[in-house]
Amino acid sequence: MPELPEVENLRSGLEKTILNQGILKVEVRKPKLVSGRGTLRTASSKKVKEFIQGTTGEKFIAVERRAKNLIFKLSHDKILIAHLKMTGQFVYLPKTGKKSVMGGHPIEISETTLPNKHTHITFHLQSGTLYFNDTRMFGYVLYYPSLESFEKENHFEKLGLEPLEKSFTVKYFTESLKTKKSKIKSVLLSQDIVTGVGNIYADESLFESGILPTRNASSLTKDEVEKLHSAIIRILKQAIKAGGSSVATYRLLDESRGNYARQHKVYGKAGLNCPRCHHPLQKILIQTRTTVFCPRCQK
Numbered sequence: 663m664p665e666l667p668e669v670e671n672l673r674s675g676l677e678k679t680i681l682n683q684g685i686l687k688v689e690v691r692k693p694k695l696v697s698g699r700g701t702l703r704t705a706s707s708k709k710v711k712e713f714i715q716g717t718t719g720e721k722f723i724a725v726e727r728r729a730k731n732l733i734f735k736l737s738h739d740k741i742l743i744a745h746l747k748m749t750g751q752f753v754y755l756p757k758t759g760k761k762s763v764m765g766g767h768p769i770e771i772s773e774t775t776l777p778n779k780h781t782h783i784t785f786h787l788q789s790g791t792l793y794f795n796d797t798r799m800f801g802y803v804l805y806y807p808s809l810e811s812f813e814k815e816n817h818f819e820k821l822g823l824e825p826l827e828k829s830f831t832v833k834y835f836t837e838s839l840k841t842k843k844s845k846i847k848s849v850l851l852s853q854d855i856v857t858g859v860g861n862i863y864a865d866e867s868l869f870e871s872g873i874l875p876t877r878n879a880s881s882l883t884k885d886e887v888e889k890l891h892s893a894i895i896r897i898l899k900q901a902i903k904a905g906g907s908s909v910a911t912y913r914l915l916d917e918s919r920g921n922y923a924r925q926h927k928v929y930g931k932a933g934l935n936c937p938r939c940h941h942p943l944q945k946i947l948i949q950t951r952t953t954v955f956c957p958r959c960q961k
Contacts, residue, residue, distance in 0.1 A: 664746060664766070666825070666858025667901035669730050672752070672765040676732070677725040679754050679763060683787040684721045685736075688714045692782035692799060699745065699802050699817075713805040716740060717785070729821050729857035741806040743817060744794070750801030751780075756790035769795055822855040825894050830856060835891045839879045846882065846890075847875035847948045859894060861951045863901065865929045867893040874960045875953045876946070900925065928954045 664672070690696055693705035696713045717736065724735035734742035744750075751766035755776055764772060771778045772795055783794040783803055794803055806812035822838070823830040838855040839846075849855060850864040859867065868875050870893035873886055882890070904925065927937050932945035936956040945954045 664730060665860035665863055666727075666730065666898055667863075667904075669727055669732065669746075669858070670902050673725050673727045673732055675763070675765050676752065676754075680722045680787060680792055681725065682721060682723065683789055685717050685719065685785055685787060687786040688717050689784040689786075690714060690782070691777075691784075695782050695794070695796070695799060695802050696804065699804060701800075703802075709805075712807070713803075716805050716807050717742070722787075728818050729824070729853060730860075731818070739809045741809065741812045742803055743806070743812075744803045745801055747796070747798075747800035747802075749797040751795045753793040753795060754790055755793070758789075767797075769797055821853055821857045823857065825856045825858060825898055830891075830895075832888050832891050836884065836887045839882060839887060842879035844879060845875060845948055846873060846877050846879045847951075847953055849879040851949055851951065856894065858898070861953075862926070862929045863894070863897055865954055866897050866927060869928045869955060869960060870897060872960055874957075875948060875955050928956065930954065 690710045690713060693707065693710045694703040697703050697706040697709040717740070720736040720738060720740055722734060723737055724733075726733040726735065730745060732744040732746075734744065736742065744752075746752075746766045749767045749769075751764060751769055751772065753764040753772050753776060769778075769780050771780065772793070776791070776793055777784055778795070780795040780797050781793050782796060782799065785792040794801070804817075806815070823834065835855070839849065842849045842855075847864055847868065850859050850867070851861065853859075865875070867890060871886065871889035873882065873890055928943055932943050932952070932954045934943055935941065936943055936959055939956065939958045941956060941958045943954050943956055945952055947953065
């Protein structure tokens with residue numbers, strides 16, 4: 663699943679591509695993708711009708727991000743929330759005959775055939791077509807008819823602060839961790855204190871700050887919390903600048919792959935030597951996620 667740097671780069675690419683374009687026509691082939699966000703979703707014909715009628719004729723006026731979600735702001739205060747989950751993908755095909763641009767997880771058939779069997783939502787725009795494709799169909803695109811209706815549902819109620827905003831202070835981080843009795847890696851993955859930090863950047867931040875991923879979050883000292891706070895911010899900024907990690911199949915909107923994977927110190931490198939002490943890096947499972955760390959450098 664893409665993490666904050668990857669989604670932020672996709673957001674930026676989409677903004678440059680679809681901003682101020684009117685939506686001429688909308689097609690929904692898989693109703694469940696617009697019917698809800700849970701793992702088990704029931705397809706709703708009512709939701710499909712609302713989605714199509716509500717977005718047709720509107721314009722994309724902004725593309726924003728909250729954690730790993732994309733927020734499309736339409737004219738008349740209407741909103742779309744999209745999450746790629748494991749295998750989602752956006753593809754924009756311009757009318758001019760130029761090569762299509764895609765962001766998210768590459769789907770081979772999308773490079774030659776659009777729409778295809780994995781295309782579930784299609785937006786026909788003034789200057790091209792935007793496709794939402796998803797092989798495993800865990801992703802979603804949800805419609806809200808107004809800012810009020812969006813805020814009423816409180817879609818992001820369980821999310822913590824954005825790590826690159828001023829509100830994510832050392833004081834906030836310290837106070838939040840005091841009540842957490844689970845492993846610090848689990849706390850970072852939970853998203854309820856700080857958002858957008860997934861498996862990759864949790865491993866990298868914990869290594870950078872010298873903290874074992876198995877440590878109880880509430881056991882961290884003031885100095886350790888400060889180091890971890892600083893590492894999260896610094897690493898995420900570096901990753902965004904590098905275009906993200908693209909360690910598996912994730913791509914940016916221009917089909918390029920992020921270069922931050924070249925700067926990984928521990929993620930995906932179990933069995934290799936630690937870049938600091940040269941002792942072999944070890945791996946364990948935390949919340950079913952492979953976690954790589956150095957047993958000598960991290961305490």
